[in-house]
Each structure stands twice: as C-alpha cells, then as structure tokens.
Amino acid sequence: MLVLVQHLIRSGRWSRARAAEMGRLYARFEAQPGPRELEPAARAEAERVARLKRTLSDAIGEVRACARCAKGCAAPSGVFDGGRCCGTATLEVFAPSEVRAIKLAGIAPPSEPAPDGDERGGCMFRGARGCSLVPEARPAKCLVYVCHELRHELEETPRWSRIQALRAELDDALARLAARTG
Ligand code: SF4
Ligand code: SF4
Numbered sequence: 001m002l003v004l005v006q007h008l009i010r011s012g013r014w015s016r017a018r019a020a021e022m023g024r025l026y027a028r029f030e031a032q033p034g035p036r037e038l039e040p041a042a043r044a045e046a047e048r049v050a051r052l053k054r055t056l057s058d059a060i061g062e063v064r065a066c067a068r069c070a071k072g073c074a075a076p077s078g079v080f081d082g083g084r085c086c087g088t089a090t091l092e093v094f095a096p097s098e099v100r101a102i103k104l105a106g107i108a109p110p111s112e113p114a115p116d117g118d119e120r121g122g123c124m125f126r127g128a129r130g131c132s133l134v135p136e137a138r139p140a141k142c143l144v145y146v147c148h149e150l151r152h153e154l155e156e157t158p159r160w161s162r163i164q165a166l167r168a169e170l171d172d173a174l175a176r177l178a179a180r181t182g
Pocket of ligand 1: 083084085145146150
C-alpha cells in the first residue's frame, strides 16, 4: 500500500496531505483483526452488518435532499452542492470500531479518494456526485444518519417505516459485533 501511495504522489494525482491521510486510514485497517481471526458467529455478525448497510442504502434510494443540501454553505460542506454531512474529517467517520466492522466483513479498504473529489470538501471519499464508496465499504454512521431535511423528505414516502426499522437493526448489529469483538 505504501508503494501505491508513493506512486500516486509522484504521479501528481494526490497531494502529500491526501496521501498521508490515506496512510493513516490504512494503518487503522492494518491494526484491526481480519475475518479469519474470528469465531464463525462473530464473522456472521460482521457479514450481517455489511448486508444491512446495502439494504438500508437501497431502501433510502435516490433522494432530493442529499443532492442540494450544501448549496451556499461555507467550505468544507459547500465545496459541493450536495452531501453536506460528508464535509467532515475522514478519520472521524472511519473510527476504529467502524474500520473493524468493515474489515471483519471481508471488505477491502478503499483504494483511492473520490476521483472527482476536492481536498477542501471534507471526507476524502466525497465526490461531486456523492460518496464514491459502495455501501458495504462505508462506516455504518454514514448509512444511519438522517438529518432534518432528509427525514422530512423520507417521512413523505411509504418506505419510511422500513428505513426506520433498518436503521435500528444496523445500529443493533454493530453494537452486537462490538460486544463480541471488543
Ligand atoms: S443526510 Fe442531510 S446533510 Fe447529509 S447529505 Fe443528506 S440531506 Fe445532506
Ligand atoms: S464515507 Fe462516504 S458517506 Fe461517509 S462521510 Fe465519507 S463521503 Fe460521506
């Protein structure tokens, strides 16, 4: 991974700051146990967390609120029109417990920042069209979070009660996994 990071700095695609941030994220992944180090029940729990992330993301679907919520905001949120809550520090959202859950589910660490991202825009996986990661590779808090505007939109849809149930299920599954794996 270090070789890849150095190559990308030399190619001019990443700044040193982005590469250093990615290096710290990789170090977090390396510090966590992998699925083979787990008993089968804990592995199944981690896989369930990953499945719930995908299911919740599909249930939320395409929404208007997230595409325009940052319009007119100051940086980092306002660097793009949408994704205001992604104007945050990468290592804040990728907390060690979230990284552990991703790794234990057998999901590889992200390979690069969002190709259409902007270093002033907060999380390095935030791009002009939203998050560049598949749902399983995102922290659970990114999937569970529903701000006031998004809630207002979703409450008007027939899928809101299912979304609420899935959010609670994902929170519970993550807590159970943390209890099993420390
Ligand atoms: S959850 Fe809210 S703040 Fe986050 S991207 Fe969607 S509308 Fe914007
Ligand atoms: S991982 Fe994706 S959803 Fe989470 S803060 Fe970063 S860009 Fe946003």
